[in-house]
Amino acid sequence: MHVDYQSLRFEYRRSPDQSAAQMAHHPVVVVGAGPVGLATAIDLAQSGQRVLLLDDDRCLSHGSRAICFAKRTLEIFDRLGCGDRMVEKGITWKLGRVFHRDEPVYSFDLLPEGGHRRPAFINLQQYYVEGFLLDRARSLPEIEIRWDNRVSGIVQSAGKVELTVETPEGEYRLLADYVVAADGARSPIRKALGLESKGRSFRDRFLIADVRMKADFPAERWFWFDPPFHPNQSVLLHSQPDGVWRIDFQLGWDADPVAERAPERVIPRVRALLGQEAEFELEWVSVYTFSCLRMERFRHGRVIFAGDAAHGVSPFGARGANGGIQDAENIAWKLALVLRGEAPDSLLDSYDMERAAAADENILNSTRSTDFITPKNEASRAFRDATLDLAKDCAFARRLVNSGRLSMPSTYRDSPLNTPDADTFSGAVVPGAPALDAPLMVDGASDWLLRRLGGGFTLLHFAEEAPVPPDTVPPIRVVTVTSAEDAEGIAARRYDTQPGTTYLIRPDQHVCARWRRFDPDAVRVALDRATGRG
Amino acid sequence: MMLNTEPNIAAPDDFYEALLAIHQDLTPEQSRAVDARLILLLCNHIGDLDVLRQAMARAREGIEPAGRDAIIAIQA
Ligand SMILES: Cc1cc2nc3c(=O)[nH]c(=O)nc-3n(C[C@H](O)[C@H](O)[C@H](O)COP(=O)(O)OP(=O)(O)OC[C@H]3O[C@@H](n4cnc5c(N)ncnc54)[C@H](O)[C@@H]3O)c2cc1C
Numbered sequence: 145m146h147v148d149y150q151s152l153r154f155e156y157r158r159s160p161d162q163s164a165a166q167m168a169h170h171p172v173v174v175v176g177a178g179p180v181g182l183a184t185a186i187d188l189a190q191s192g193q194r195v196l197l198l199d200d201d202r203c204l205s206h207g208s209r210a211i212c213f214a215k216r217t218l219e220i221f222d223r224l225g226c227g228d229r230m231v232e233k234g235i236t237w238k239l240g241r242v243f244h245r246d247e248p249v250y251s252f253d254l255l256p257e258g259g260h261r262r263p264a265f266i267n268l269q270q271y272y273v274e275g276f277l278l279d280r281a282r283s284l285p286e287i288e289i290r291w292d293n294r295v296s297g298i299v300q301s302a303g304k305v306e307l308t309v310e311t312p313e314g315e316y317r318l319l320a321d322y323v324v325a326a327d328g329a330r331s332p333i334r335k336a337l338g339l340e341s342k343g344r345s346f347r348d349r350f351l352i353a354d355v356r357m358k359a360d361f362p363a364e365r366w367f368w369f370d371p372p373f374h375p376n377q378s379v380l381l382h383s384q385p386d387g388v389w390r391i392d393f394q395l396g397w398d399a400d401p402v403a404e405r406a407p408e409r410v411i412p413r414v415r416a417l418l419g420q421e422a423e424f425e426l427e428w429v430s431v432y433t434f435s436c437l438r439m440e441r442f443r444h445g446r447v448i449f450a451g452d453a454a455h456g457v458s459p460f461g462a463r464g465a466n467g468g469i470q471d472a473e474n475i476a477w478k479l480a481l482v483l484r485g486e487a488p489d490s491l492l493d494s495y496d497m498e499r500a501a502a503a504d505e506n507i508l509n510s511t512r513s514t515d516f517i518t519p520k521n522e523a524s525r526a527f528r529d530a531t532l533d534l535a536k537d538c539a540f541a542r543r544l545v546n547s548g549r550l551s552m553p554s555t556y557r558d559s560p561l562n563t564p565d566a567d568t569f570s571g572a573v574v575p576g577a578p579a580l581d582a583p584l585m586v587d588g589a590s591d592w593l594l595r596r597l598g599g600g601f602t603l604l605h606f607a608e609e610a611p612v613p614p615d616t617v618p619p620i621r622v623v624t625v626t627s628a629e630d631a632e633g634i635a636a637r638r639y640d641t642q643p644g645t646t647y648l649i650r651p652d653q654h655v656c657a658r659w660r661r662f663d664p665d666a667v668r669v670a671l672d673r674a675t676g677r678g
Numbered sequence: 679m680m681l682n683t684e685p686n687i688a689a690p691d692d693f694y695e696a697l698l699a700i701h702q703d704l705t706p707e708q709s710r711a712v713d714a715r716l717i718l719l720l721c722n723h724i725g726d727l728d729v730l731r732q733a734m735a736r737a738r739e740g741i742e743p744a745g746r747d748a749i750i751a752i753q754a
Contacts, residue, residue: 347748530714
């Protein structure tokens with residue numbers, strides 16, 4: 145059944161909290177039902193945590209927003225129970241091509257190796273992503289969503305947060321142990337607490353047009369510098385489901401953001417790219433200026449900022465929503481443990497450490513891309529043009545061409561939750577890294593390593609027999625992978641295994657410790673450390 | 679490795695002449711393009727980022743910024 149998620153309207157319903165004699169109390173309130181708030185709520189609910197989700201609106205995102213969702217995000221969506229729908233609807237791609245004028249100069253393959261369940265990227269309109277997350281959220285009884293509930297005030301005191309919420313029927317107040325502020329780039333909560341997000345804005349404007357048409361471009365990311373159809377500026381083309389194409393036209397700083405949105409200005413630009421006879425409809429047009437910025441700290445007492453509320457990037461690496469979804473899964477398991485009394489409140493500080501480092505990485509990458517695309521002084525422009533010119537016949541220069549370094553998950557190398565290696569390992573799955581997928585054969589059927597990991601703390605044990613896990617709080621599951629199951633030996637290679645090799649994996653599927661053999665005492669110590677008790 | 683600032687070019691006058699020759703009759707803008715290409719080619723040839731950073735620092739020495747980048751500090 146086709147659902148037009150863009151036009152869905154949700155009902156405002158009066159909650160008993162609004163007429164309660166005493167302020168209602170909720171263990172955790174998530175503010176904002178964007179991709180980050182929805183993912184946080186689902187993740188919390190999946191670990192059994194009751195959660196209240198407030199949104200100031202009655203609809204999902206509309207217009208030209210995120211489209212590129214990265215492999216790691218899809219793996220997270222798998223764990224959240226909605227990965228299949230995303231991948232079925234989305235357009236799978238992994239190749240990027242860069243053109244200078246009308247010549248190809250560089251192409252990159254974002255996932256050259258096989259043996260992964262999920263592709264490098266899918267393109268899917270943000271309203272579908274939110275719609276599929278919402279459908280999943282609505283199937284979980286632990287989540288209550290209140291539409292048209294706008295948080296207008298916030299006060300922290302005596303181990304509680306007091307929220308003022310405005311509704312069509314007036315305002316009410318409620319108490320929360322913790323608040324996750326996923327209320328977007330303008331974050332009213334950030335402002336209400338007198339906090340700010342700081343960084344820089346680029347002096348450039350981009351026309352983002354979503355165009356409905358039949359076209360035979362391949363499912364690849366195409367980026368032009370100075371193409372004949374849009375001289376001196378850049379253009380980016382992406383394919384989306386439902387026959388929609390995303391075209392970004394760089395306009396320069398002097399462009400008039402209002403006039404440029406007019407169809408009579410947009411249509412000729414699109415025709416210049418597609419040909420004069422092209423038939424298409426404009427689905428949505430916006431003009432954006434991009435910035436890179438972040439809050440100094442993402443945790444303020446019992447209020448935790450996630451997604452665009454905490455940090456913002458220019459979109460050339462598709463790092464906004466992808467980074468935000470990783471915030472969500474980082475905070476969710478930690479909050480769930482703290483609320484269950486299985487970890488100290490200080491575990492939440494590791495969210496700030498890990499995700500601030502990730503935000504810096506995302507900002508660094510997207511700033512570098514924007515500096516290449518939008519030169520900020522004459523020298524930047526001269527080097528950019530020189531790089532593009534040399535790229536024609538000098539391989540080294542192709543590696544310098546930067547039209548966007550696409551979202552990769554962060555490795556929490558310096559996290560205090562990691563147990564440093566005592567044994568010798570090679571390979572990419574170091575403590576702090578997200579677990580890598582690998583194909584498995586289980587009872588004659590094909591399966592995937594990440595699917596078997598699931599959530600919760602897990603011991604990934606490579607051996608012919610399962611060990612007895614230590615009795616711990618929180619409990620640890622054991623996933624044993626035999627050499628027969630790892631028929632192609634891909635897991636063995638990716639995890640550099642020997643018989644007995646054991647990885648301790650966090651609920652967000654990041655590795656926090658690994659050993660050459662299973663030792664229950666070492667596991668216990670590592671678990672304490674990973675839950676902030678070490 | 680340390681940046682080598684000792685004489686390293688066998689025929690310094692020949693080198694200098696060649697360097698000026700590639701700029702002959704160029705506008706400042708064309709010269710800038712040539713220099714930019716040359717710098718990129720040489721940096722790649724050297725390859726060692728440590729050495730390159732030392733060279734960049736030496737090149738920048740004593741020059742106080744008198745211009746302004748086209749970026750805007752923001753607070754939200
Ligand atoms: C043109 C463009 C292209 C992009 N492309 C990509 C891409 O390809 N890949 C990618 O990963 N990212 C991309 N992004 C970035 C991506 O859209 C954002 O990073 C993402 O939407 C952030 O999600 P969020 O949940 O943090 O915030 P939002 O999506 O902004 O959600 C915030 C929610 O909070 C609600 N809210 C606000 N205030 C209140 C309040 N007071 N009370 C209650 N609720 C409130 C809002 O209604 C909204 O539902 C792109 C962005 C743009 C503009």
